[in-house]
Amino acid sequence: MTSSLHHRAIENLGTRIISGELPAGHLMLAEQLEVELKVSRSVIREAVRVLQSLGLVETTKRVGIRVLPASRWNPFDPQVIRWRLAGNARGAQLRSLAELRAAVEPVAAELAAQNAPAPLRLELVDVAYAMRDAGNKGEVPRFLELDIHFHSLLLSGSGNEMFANLMGQVAETLTGRTVHGLMPDHPHEAALQWHVDVAEAISRGDAAAAREASDHIMRRTMSQMSESWTEQPRVFIPVKR
Amino acid sequence: MTSSLHHRAIENLGTRIISGELPAGHLMLAEQLEVELKVSRSVIREAVRVLQSLGLVETTKRVGIRVLPASRWNPFDPQVIRWRLAGNARGAQLRSLAELRAAVEPVAAELAAQNAPAPLRLELVDVAYAMRDAGNKGEVPRFLELDIHFHSLLLSGSGNEMFANLMGQVAETLTGRTVHGLMPDHPHEAALQWHVDVAEAISRGDAAAAREASDHIMRRTMSQMSESWTEQPRVFIPVKR
DNA sequence: GAGTTTTGATGTCTGCACACATCGGTGTCA
DNA sequence: TGACACCGATGTGTGCAGACATCAAAACTC
Numbered sequence: 395m396t397s398s399l400h401h402r403a404i405e406n407l408g409t410r411i412i413s414g415e416l417p418a419g420h421l422m423l424a425e426q427l428e429v430e431l432k433v434s435r436s437v438i439r440e441a442v443r444v445l446q447s448l449g450l451v452e453t454t455k456r457v458g459i460r461v462l463p464a465s466r467w468n469p470f471d472p473q474v475i476r477w478r479l480a481g482n483a484r485g486a487q488l489r490s491l492a493e494l495r496a497a498v499e500p501v502a503a504e505l506a507a508q509n510a511p512a513p514l515r516l517e518l519v520d521v522a523y524a525m526r527d528a529g530n531k532g533e534v535p536r537f538l539e540l541d542i543h544f545h546s547l548l549l550s551g552s553g554n555e556m557f558a559n560l561m562g563q564v565a566e567t568l569t570g571r572t573v574h575g576l577m578p579d580h581p582h583e584a585a586l587q588w589h590v591d592v593a594e595a596i597s598r599g600d601a602a603a604a605r606e607a608s609d610h611i612m613r614r615t616m617s618q619m620s621e622s623w624t625e626q627p628r629v630f631i632p633v634k635r
Numbered sequence: 636m637t638s639s640l641h642h643r644a645i646e647n648l649g650t651r652i653i654s655g656e657l658p659a660g661h662l663m664l665a666e667q668l669e670v671e672l673k674v675s676r677s678v679i680r681e682a683v684r685v686l687q688s689l690g691l692v693e694t695t696k697r698v699g700i701r702v703l704p705a706s707r708w709n710p711f712d713p714q715v716i717r718w719r720l721a722g723n724a725r726g727a728q729l730r731s732l733a734e735l736r737a738a739v740e741p742v743a744a745e746l747a748a749q750n751a752p753a754p755l756r757l758e759l760v761d762v763a764y765a766m767r768d769a770g771n772k773g774e775v776p777r778f779l780e781l782d783i784h785f786h787s788l789l790l791s792g793s794g795n796e797m798f799a800n801l802m803g804q805v806a807e808t809l810t811g812r813t814v815h816g817l818m819p820d821h822p823h824e825a826a827l828q829w830h831v832d833v834a835e836a837i838s839r840g841d842a843a844a845a846r847e848a849s850d851h852i853m854r855r856t857m858s859q860m861s862e863s864w865t866e867q868p869r870v871f872i873p874v875k876r
Numbered sequence: 877g878a879g880t881t882t883t884g885a886t887g888t889c890t891g892c893a894c895a896c897a898t899c900g901g902t903g904t905c906a
Numbered sequence: 907t908g909a910c911a912c913c914g915a916t917g918t919g920t921g922c923a924g925a926c927a928t929c930a931a932a933a934c935t936c
Contacts, residue, residue, distance in 0.1 A: 398887070398888095399887080399888070400684065400887080400888090423918075423919095424918080424919070425918085433888080433889090434888060434889045434890075435889080435890080436677065436680070436887085436888060436889070436890090437887090437888070437889090439677070439681060439919090439920090440680060440681050440684045443641065443681045443684060443685055444684055444685055444688045447685045447688060447689070447714070448688070453918095453919065453920095454897075454918090454919080455895075455896055455897055455898090455917090455918060455919050455920080456896070456897040456898055456899095456916085456917060456918055456919075457897075457898080457917095457918075457919090458918070458919080459919090464796075465796075468711075468712065468713070468800070469796045469797045469800050470709075470711030470712070470797060470800065471709065471711070471712070472709070473688070489795075490795050490796060490797050491797075493742060493746065493793075493795050493797075493798070494739070494795070494797050494798070496742060497738045497739045497741070497742035497743075497798075498735070498738045498739070500738070501734060501737060501738035502738075505734065509869055510871075511871060514871070543874070546874045547874055550871060550872055550873065550874050551871070552734075553869030553870065553871055554730075554731050554734050554735070554869075555705075555706075555710045555731060555870055555872055556710045556711060556731050556732075556734075556735050557734070557735070557738075558871070558872035559709070559710050559711065559872070561872075561874065561875075628750055628794030628795075629794065629796055630751075630752060630755070630791060630792070630794055630799075631791055631796055631799035631800070632791065633784070633787045633788055633791050633802065634802075639920070639921090640920080640921070641920080641921090664885075664886095665885080665886070666885090674921080674922090675921055675922045675923075676922080676923080676924095677920085677921065677922070677923095678920090678921065678922090680886090680887090694885095694886065694887095695885085695886080695930080695931095696884090696885060696886050696887080696928075696929055696930055696931085697883080697884060697885045697886075697929070697930050697931050697932085698884095698885070698886090698930085698931075699885065699886080700886090
């Protein structure tokens with residue numbers, strides 16, 4: 395059930411913390427949250443426990459429930475990412491995801507060329523050509539769908555479960571890029587060819603070529619998106635000694 | 636408090652699920668867990684809620700608490716990583732982390748060269764030279780400590796909070812590599828120089844050089860470690876449509 | 877076989893006892 | 907008189923026990 399009281403309490407507090415409405419250091423009491431959200435203690439306690447495991451709050455006896463600074467949040471948690479994408483940190487979150495993707499995909503392509511199962515390689519080639527087709531015809535929604543599918547296959551084919559887990563986030567960046575009008579109606583010729591190159595290289599097990607072609611795609615993507623990011627402030631997490 | 640009943644329940648169930656003792660599809664009842672762990676219902680419920688948010692279990696009315704397959708686990712959660720490192724999947728987890736690191740660090744070096752604050756750049760150079768010193772003298776524990784510090788600074792200096800969050804996991808791979816005797820007493824000359832090169836390049840803002848030098852380090856690391864990994868089976872997460 | 881009822885598990889609420897960090901008062905010593 | 911260490915009161919999270927609500931699987935009826 396996605397709309398249990400427990401779930402709604404997590405959603406309420408999570409979004410408010412990440413939006414900054416409840417700033418770092420802010421103190422709350424379980425009893426106060428009960429009346430504020432109009433739910434019982436057990437619901438509050440279970441929600442707080444989950445938020446605690448996400449690094450959003452900590453509990454101390456005799457003090458209460460304290461909101462933690464952003465540097466303590468788990469930036470890889472899907473819920474945290476979703477809340478950030480929905481809030482005023484959307485730009486910064488999209489940049490972080492794009493940078494992560496730019497780092498991971500070339501290596502994923504290399505690994506896929508070495509390890510991917512045969513059927514996945516074939517599907518990848520099919521999708522790459524279908525992408526080129528849809529791109530040339532200017533079929534934007536179909537192109538987006540194929541694009542997401544292509545990169546999902548690539549990450550999945552790496553055989554690294556952490557890479558594969560980025561599928562959902564990558565889909566988000568691709569969709570976000572399209573929705574925000576950062577994509578031209580007709581994707582660049584070279585970019586389309588690079589996708590085909592990646593697929594073909596993986597298909598024949600040429601790791602170096604796969605990586606290089608993927609790297610081309612990522613560099614182009616980053617330079618396209620970086621224009622709209624320059625104003626996003628960067629946050630430096632201190633090294634813990 | 637790290638040893639609350641709640642925490643111990645999470646630890647107990649988490650390790651047993653990830654070790655495979657409680658396989659995917661295994662059904663449990665809250666009441667049964669109460670007597671098994673000898674804790675009250677609220678403790679069980681709060682623990683199950685946290686495990687649910689990690690993707691380890693799901694609850695269904697009238698059915699119980701079902702263990703989910705590994706493909707549903709959140710592979711980026713620090714707890715999940717810790718449990719996998721402590722269990723029989725240690726090898727596979729170390730490989731995944733090393734591959735992630737190999738992908739991220741060169742890009743982090745590039746970003747650090749563009750964005751890192753000045754004091755961090757200076758510290759990075761200092762640490763790189765201290766590393767070379769400790770490496771040449773064969774001071775293994777000190778070298779490990781500096782190595783961890785160096786790579787933490789690099790990730791932190793990227794200004795990407797997701798990269799910075801990998802510090803802890805990177806420390807784990809470096810420590811694991813040293814403890815398992817995969818490191819020679821005297822690190823290779825070239826590797827030491829590459830660390831200095833990365834630091835110097837970042838210090839003078841040369842992104843391309845920083846990336847290239849970091850890439851050298853990663854390639855050498857991967858080729859060193861890959862020998863002991865060849866027998867680890869790879870898991871391919873299916874693409875969800 | 878379709879629709880209905882029963883059943884059994886999680887979901888939610890509440891009152892209580894306990895542990896323990898913090899705060900403020902008390903007493904001692906200089 | 908003032909500074910400081912001690913110690914008990916207080917408040918809040920933690921853990922427990924029991925009740926009722928809800929809802930979906932399973933059993934039953936037609």
